[in-house]
Amino acid sequence: MGAADGAVVSTTKIVDHGPDASRWCLVILSEGYQAAELTKFHADAEAFVSKLFATPPFTENWCALNVFRVDVSSTDSGADEPVACADDPSPGSGKTPATFFDATYCVAGTRRLLAGDEALALATASAAVPEVDATVIIVNNPIYGGAGGSVAWFSTHPQASDIGVHELGHSAFRLEDEYGDAMDTWTTGEPVEPNVTTITARATTKWHELIAATTPLPTLVRGAGNCGGPDSEQPSPVPESTVGLFEGGARARCGIYRSMHTCKMRILTDPFCVVCKRAITAVLAPHLPQFSGPYVGTQFTGPVKARQTVTWFTYDWPACWHALWTVVPSTPVTPVGGVRWETRVQRTSRERIQYWVAVTNDTDQDVTVDGRYAVVASV
Amino acid sequence: MTEGRGRGGPGREGEEHRDAGRPTLRPSQVRAAAGESAGSSGTTGSSGPTGASEPASWRVTFAYEGAKVRVAAKRRVATLAPPDDTELVAAGSRGSWVEVRDASGTVLYTQVLHRPIRSQYEVHNRHGVLPRHVAADEVKGAFEVLVPDLPGGVELVVRGRADADAADAARLAPRQLAKVRLEEGAS
Numbered sequence: 371m372g373a374a375d376g377a378v379v380s381t382t383k384i385v386d387h388g389p390d391a392s393r394w395c396l397v398i399l400s401e402g403y404q405a406a407e408l409t410k411f412h413a414d415a416e417a418f419v420s421k422l423f424a425t426p427p428f429t430e431n432w433c434a435l436n437v438f439r440v441d442v443s444s445t446d447s448g449a450d451e452p453v454a455c456a457d458d459p460s461p462g463s464g465k466t467p468a469t470f471f472d473a474t475y476c477v478a479g480t481r482r483l484l485a486g487d488e489a490l491a492l493a494t495a496s497a498a499v500p501e502v503d504a505t506v507i508i509v510n511n512p513i514y515g516g517a518g519g520s521v522a523w524f525s526t527h528p529q530a531s532d533i534g535v536h537e538l539g540h541s542a543f544r545l546e547d548e549y550g551d552a553m554d555t556w557t558t559g560e561p562v563e564p565n566v567t568t569i570t571a572r573a574t575t576k577w578h579e580l581i582a583a584t585t586p587l588p589t590l591v592r593g594a595g596n597c598g599g600p601d602s603e604q605p606s607p608v609p610e611s612t613v614g615l616f617e618g619g620a621r622a623r624c625g626i627y628r629s630m631h632t633c634k635m636r637i638l639t640d641p642f643c644v645v646c647k648r649a650i651t652a653v654l655a656p657h658l659p660q661f662s663g664p665y666v667g668t669q670f671t672g673p674v675k676a677r678q679t680v681t682w683f684t685y686d687w688p689a690c691w692h693a694l695w696t697v698v699p700s701t702p703v704t705p706v707g708g709v710r711w712e713t714r715v716q717r718t719s720r721e722r723i724q725y726w727v728a729v730t731n732d733t734d735q736d737v738t739v740d741g742r743y744a745v746v747a748s749v
Numbered sequence: 750m751t752e753g754r755g756r757g758g759p760g761r762e763g764e765e766h767r768d769a770g771r772p773t774l775r776p777s778q779v780r781a782a783a784g785e786s787a788g789s790s791g792t793t794g795s796s797g798p799t800g801a802s803e804p805a806s807w808r809v810t811f812a813y814e815g816a817k818v819r820v821a822a823k824r825r826v827a828t829l830a831p832p833d834d835t836e837l838v839a840a841g842s843r844g845s846w847v848e849v850r851d852a853s854g855t856v857l858y859t860q861v862l863h864r865p866i867r868s869q870y871e872v873h874n875r876h877g878v879l880p881r882h883v884a885a886d887e888v889k890g891a892f893e894v895l896v897p898d899l900p901g902g903v904e905l906v907v908r909g910r911a912d913a914d915a916a917d918a919a920r921l922a923p924r925q926l927a928k929v930r931l932e933e934g935a936s
Contacts, residue, residue: 388776389785391805391827478870478883485870489812489821489891496808496893501828503895514875519867520892529875536873544834544861547871549879558920559842562834562861576840601879620919621882637877653831660783670769681761684769688776728764745774748783 373490376444376470379408381498385419385437385721387659387690390501393436394657396422397495397502401486401523402469402510405443414508415439418531423720425535425634427647427654432720433690433748434657440498442470448511449525450474455481473509477517484515484523491521504542506534532638539635539642543650548636548643550601550623557625564649565635566619568626577629577645580613588627589614597624606631613644659690661748670741671700674709674731681728682741689723692747697729700738708733806830806895807931809905813866814889816912818927821891825933830897834861843920845909847894849902849931857899864919865892866911866926898931905929 387393398418400411419437422428428435446467453464456479471494473486486507495505505521516524516533518540524530539545546563560568560576567576570588581587589608601623608614608631615627628636633643642650670682687693697711714726731737806829810822838846838859845865849858867890869882888911896905908923 388780392785392829395828478886480870480872480883482872482874483870483883489810492810492891492893493822496810500808500826503828503831516873517870519870519890520865527875532875533873537871540863544863546863547880551879551881552869553920556920559922560840561919562837562841562844562846563863564837564861603879636879638873638875638880639877656829656832659780660785661779662782663779665774665779665782667773669773670767672767679764680767681764682767682769684772686771688772691779727769728761741769743772743774745779748779 372472372487373470375446375468375472376442378494378498379405379441379443382439382441383436384415384439385435387433387436390436390499392657392659393501394434394503394654395499395501396435396437397440397499397505398437399440399471399491399494399505399507399521400442400510401471401473401507402444402446402448402467403442404445404447407447407510408441408443411441411508411510412439414510414526418506418508418534420720421531422535426641427651431651431654431658433659434654438499438502440494442494444469444510449484449486449509449515450476451511451513452476455479457481471507473507473523475511475513475515482515483517484509484511484513484525485517485519486523488519488521495521504538506538508534529639536634536638539646539650543646543653545635545646545649546620548619548628548633549621550597550618550626551621553622554597555625556620556622561620561626563620564652565633565643565645566626566628567615570615570627575615575627577613577648580629580644580648581615582613585612585614587615588617590616590631592617592624599623603632659748663745663747665745666742668740668742670727671738673736673738674729675736676731676734679728679730681726683724683726684741685718685722685724687723687725689717689719689721690748691723691745693723693725694744694746695725695727696742696744697727698740698742700740703733703735703737705733709737709739805898807898807905808893808895809929810891810893811865811907811927812891813911814887816888818866818907818911820927820929823929825898826895828895830858830895831860833858835859837861842922845907845923845926847896848906848908849896849899850904850906851901852903857902858897860894860896862892862894862907862909865907865909866890896931903931905931 451462455476458481471486477483518537522537629645630643
């Protein structure tokens with residue numbers, strides 16, 4: 371089973387913020403979708419894009435991203451579900467569908483671990499999009515599962531896409547896990563990942579500039595002799611938004627610190643912590659569109675009768691543009707202040723903005739106005 | 750005096766609405782003015798050695814099995830590489846990273862990699878419980894790095910550990926895992 375069990379059908383740019391050479395390019399591959407199911411993949415990919423857009427700091431850096439959907443068809447639908455799996459007494463279905471990336475549950479004897487041919491996924495992504503920066507694979511199976519590595523795998527279970535975002539944190543933004551499970555105490559040097567540190571000195575710890583002078587350091591410790599148990603959630607001694615040094619990270623329960631009480635690199639459903647947001651932004655920001663404006667022009671011209679309000683609406687403005695509006699009468703108007711306007715803005719989609727410019731003529735004479743825009747920045 | 754203020758919401762009942770159409774300014778005009786034509790390198794200080802139209806990065810794919818790491822593919826790509834992580838690596842001593850070096854061995858660029866050799870899998874759950882790790886059945890896989898094609902950059906070095914399980918690999922002093930010449934056809 372493998373690449374012979376399907377085909378790369380097409381590549382579609384589903385988020386387009388400009389040239390691929392300059393943007394941060396995410397590739398979404400399909401696994402276990404038969405040709406007739408690729409429409410479902412389109413919806414699944416769109417749902418992941420929406421989730422990513424709703425996850426800060428991707429939201430505020432959205433204009434840095436291009437996203438590609440690569441339709442890969444498989445002979446059969448789904449993923450392998452081995453009958454026996456070491457960590458699960460319930461038998462799997464035993465299904466072994468023939469799929470392109472040969473994804474299977476029960477990787478490493480763990481039912482929820484779902485992964486496939488990583489090398490083939492990397493090669494498929496870079497062949498489809500040479501500028502690819504990160505790759506995720508949606509596996510067409512409703513059972514919760516996923517895994518990380520060089521690419522992120524996750525199933526179509528509604529909550530599995532959280533795995534995809536967390537694993538992107540590792541593979542694309544070099545973030546460490548912010549919990550301990552495999553080691554009791556971190557006893558060696560400072561890790562190079564941006565979101566964990568062994569340094570507790572206020573002046574030199576990795577994110578020292580984000581720590582308030584009044585925040586105790588370390589901020590939360592497990593305490594000597596308490597490093598062998600599970601890294602369960604201890605209550606925070608400070609408000610949740612506090613940046614400090616919280617013990618536990620990089621798979622070690624003690625001796626290493628994260629920046630906040632919780633983070634998406636600790637609990638999948640939590641937001642990224644401030645330090646992780648900063649690290650992600652550092653990677654994305656160079657991909658934001660360059661801007662050489664401002665660009666000015668007249669979008670509309672028209673009459674407004676005495677004592678009336680007219681609202682012009684203009685649509686399909688890229689959400690990445692910062693546009694300012696000015697309404698200017700094209701003939702002299704008295705009294706001063708006789709024409710006023712207000713701009714209302716409506717985000718009609720992830721990528722588009724509609725402006726409503728309501729012009730009120732408070733004078734006793736008819737006027738003609740120009741609706742002028744200035745695009746002052748691209749974000 | 751004319752006045753302006755912004756507020757949310759669409760048009761209102763009872764107002765006369767007029768269609769002002771789509772933007773008269775096209776995104777392509779903005780991109781062209783910003784020098785972002787499709788296919789341009791769009792680099793930040795990493796343009797190719799022979800000019801801005803040259804590919805600006807190297808994509809190198811590594812395959813690993815056990816402690817053996819080999820180059821599986823290498824090609825130049827017209828795209829931006831991740832930002833330099835020299836500061837992180839200078840402050841740290843444990844983990845994995847890649848270096849672009851010049852002919853004299855001077856490091857020109859550094860990029861942190863998060864555990865590129867996977868010997869454990871992270872097991873997630875959907876109930877707000879911390880994940881955990883389990884050992885992989887076999888240490889076998891692939892990873893890619895994208896580094897800038899810098900003037901004078903002739904060699905890519907991957908540092909980390911492939912001879913220990915993931916927990917220890919993160920704690921042990923890194924070693925050189927692979928070295929690649931950054932030129933077409935060389936390995």
